[in-house]
Amino acid sequence: MMYRELRSHIISLLNANTRLDGRNFTEYRNPIEVEQGIIKTAEGSARVKIGETEIIVGVKLEVGEPYPDTPDEGTIIVGAELLPMSNPEFELGPPGIQAIELARVVDRGIRESKALDFKKLCIAKGEKIWMVIIDICPINDAGNLFDASSLAALAALQDTKYPEFDGEKVDYKKKTDKKLKLEKTPIAVTVIKIGDKFIVDPDIEEEKVVDARLTVSSIEDGTLCAMQKGGDYPLTIAEIDQMIKIGIEKGKELRKIL
Amino acid sequence: MSKIIVSDKSIAVPGETLATGMDILPGAGTYREGEKIVANRLGLAMVDGRTIKLLPLAGRYIPKTGDTIICKVIDVSFSGWRLDTNSAYSAMMSMKDATSEFIQRGANLTQYYDLGDYVVCKIVNVTSQKLIDVSMKGPGLRKLKGGRTIEVDPNKVPRIIGKQGSMVTMIKDATRCSITVGQNGLVWILGDPMSELLAIEAIKKIEKESHLSGLTDKIKEFLEKSIKH
Amino acid sequence: MTYKQRIDNRGFDETRPIEAKVGVIARADGSAVFKIGNTWAYAAVYGPRNLHPKFLQDPQKGILRCNYNMMPFSSSGERVRPGGSRRSKEISLVTEKALLPVLDLDEYPNSVVDVFIELPQTEAGSRCAGICAASMALADAGLDMKDLVSAVSFGRVDDKLLVDLDYSEESYADGPVADIPIAMMPNSGKVTLLQMDGEVSKEDLMNLLEKAKKVCMDIYEVQRNALREKYHEVEE
Numbered sequence: 001m002m003y004r005e006l007r008s009h010i011i012s013l014l015n016a017n018t019r020l021d022g023r024n025f026t027e028y029r030n031p032i033e034v035e036q037g038i039i040k041t042a043e044g045s046a047r048v049k050i051g052e053t054e055i056i057v058g059v060k061l062e063v064g065e066p067y068p069d070t071p072d073e074g075t076i077i078v079g080a081e082l083l084p085m086s087n088p089e090f091e092l093g094p095p096g097i098q099a100i101e102l103a104r105v106v107d108r109g110i111r112e113s114k115a116l117d118f119k120k121l122c123i124a125k126g127e128k129i130w131m132v133i134i135d136i137c138p139i140n141d142a143g144n145l146f147d148a149s150s151l152a153a154l155a156a157l158q159d160t161k162y163p164e165f166d167g168e169k170v171d172y173k174k175k176t177d178k179k180l181k182l183e184k185t186p187i188a189v190t191v192i193k194i195g196d197k198f199i200v201d202p203d204i205e206e207e208k209v210v211d212a213r214l215t216v217s218s219i220e221d222g223t224l225c226a227m228q229k230g231g232d233y234p235l236t237i238a239e240i241d242q243m244i245k246i247g248i249e250k251g252k253e254l255r256k257i258l
Numbered sequence: 259m260s261k262i263i264v265s266d267k268s269i270a271v272p273g274e275t276l277a278t279g280m281d282i283l284p285g286a287g288t289y290r291e292g293e294k295i296v297a298n299r300l301g302l303a304m305v306d307g308r309t310i311k312l313l314p315l316a317g318r319y320i321p322k323t324g325d326t327i328i329c330k331v332i333d334v335s336f337s338g339w340r341l342d343t344n345s346a347y348s349a350m351m352s353m354k355d356a357t358s359e360f361i362q363r364g365a366n367l368t369q370y371y372d373l374g375d376y377v378v379c380k381i382v383n384v385t386s387q388k389l390i391d392v393s394m395k396g397p398g399l400r401k402l403k404g405g406r407t408i409e410v411d412p413n414k415v416p417r418i419i420g421k422q423g424s425m426v427t428m429i430k431d432a433t434r435c436s437i438t439v440g441q442n443g444l445v446w447i448l449g450d451p452m453s454e455l456l457a458i459e460a461i462k463k464i465e466k467e468s469h470l471s472g473l474t475d476k477i478k479e480f481l482e483k484s485i486k487h
Numbered sequence: 488m489t490y491k492q493r494i495d496n497r498g499f500d501e502t503r504p505i506e507a508k509v510g511v512i513a514r515a516d517g518s519a520v521f522k523i524g525n526t527w528a529y530a531a532v533y534g535p536r537n538l539h540p541k542f543l544q545d546p547q548k549g550i551l552r553c554n555y556n557m558m559p560f561s562s563s564g565e566r567v568r569p570g571g572s573r574r575s576k577e578i579s580l581v582t583e584k585a586l587l588p589v590l591d592l593d594e595y596p597n598s599v600v601d602v603f604i605e606l607p608q609t610e611a612g613s614r615c616a617g618i619c620a621a622s623m624a625l626a627d628a629g630l631d632m633k634d635l636v637s638a639v640s641f642g643r644v645d646d647k648l649l650v651d652l653d654y655s656e657e658s659y660a661d662g663p664v665a666d667i668p669i670a671m672m673p674n675s676g677k678v679t680l681l682q683m684d685g686e687v688s689k690e691d692l693m694n695l696l697e698k699a700k701k702v703c704m705d706i707y708e709v710q711r712n713a714l715r716e717k718y719h720e721v722e723e
Contacts, residue, residue, distance in 0.1 A: 002332070005375065008404070016451050174315075
């Protein structure tokens, strides 16, 4: 209701085969920049910019105890905070549902693709494992935090090196040369439906008038590893088919940047 | 000895000493501290004889009586509409100021202005507590249909409009877009998609380069070059 | 005992390398980044904007609200738990008090100016870096300000008075240490933040405050250049 004028304008543009900023439907904003190793205090880090959207992801490694049902597996924890610095609509306080959804979508892409072999994160079976803690911090939210965060998380993992661990304590001041090994590169692409059109990489205004969205995470060979449907309106099976196609195809393009 | 330190049309930063001497007068955006005239904001220094002032380069809109602004309807009540003015304060529009039509008591006000509508209106009163009344009665005041609304720095609005509207007229003529510039930094644009983009690009260019001289020629050149392509 | 040489070979009156830039967060009304050594602070200003809930409003003038936050991966030790600590709340408070004296919000009754300070990476001196970034962001937001605020931590390690302590100096074990974060309105030399922990004589503290005037003026120059740079970049 509040965005009726905006919505009708966006739809009239889409019907004329263009968007608010003149992009094609399946075109990401330019440039997409990935910069790794920017935070010295993190074990791994990356900054990703997609257009004006900017995100920093940092990885910390901690030693903890395994879950009883997976005694020989390490684990990942993904946190996202929608920092009020990055968007006038974000507020201080514990993560709201938007932040939780963002963290969980990024988490599933990494976890379910088996990008990390959790068994390799085991230090001593049943006793000690590495916990890979990934924190997502938006600096400027100009839209599409999902894709930018997923890309930044993956880039930060690629950059991660183990700190020294003597069996008792972690010495964070000393990083080893041992890298966290990534087995796969899951890339998330969020496809948005507005009216009867599909677009990728929405900006802030397009996000306000979304009918439905589908985040499609896929790995190198096109296998899907995680999905999340959002938005208030349903999708037909034919629409899902089309959105997944776009997701896999754009995923391949984004993977080349890493 | 009085001395002007800052050079005309240079960027001054809060706290910076612009001049010394009791015979130099502190204009807008500056203050006197003993002998010194000091910058009270980030601004473009304007030296006019013995007066120094700073033109603001940034800052949110401060509502002023008589301003023509573009607002979004954010609430509809029994007696009128609440509007977002793109400032720290919202405005009220009463039924009597909304239209020259007679509105029956208890009428559904959304048939005049609905949530999410954009209007061009005039500020008729601002109290010390920043309660704002606006009116739709006057030439050019209307509901905006179609098109898009973009945000620019309200301090740059005079440059975007230009002398007697010369700048905005030039953009309108070159792009064949309808453009309305609100003094609160909202600009409404309607045209074909590519022309709208060009108009926005020109407006953003003015916003970014407002502190430089020769702006009109630069924008003219920019528009001519872009249209050829 | 005597502290002869700083670990990174800096002079006793020398800060770590400083970098500053404004206009780094497009969505904010004003923004800046300030780096001193490995400490790195972002600041974003939103407002003056509508203040909820209403009982917080001041009908005389706008209010200033600051929030200091360390990103979870910003500490060289373990991960910092998100959500704010007693430490970050106190720093938010003293930051607010450090900035308020330069600001004039009389034009904005009932409204709020929000300042969000985020630290992606820290190694000592983070509250001062945050204050420097915040004052630049407030100027970038076009607010009326008498002066910028420039801040740096001072200290004493053993027998020496130092500018801009780093971690190893803060945790020096072979003699007494004092850590003294100071913020100033550099053009008037007035102090807007003063904290200290450790041991220091009154004479030494007075000496440091005198020294602070010069160092804060040097930092002011960096901040000033960064603010001007935003507009000079356009010309090129």
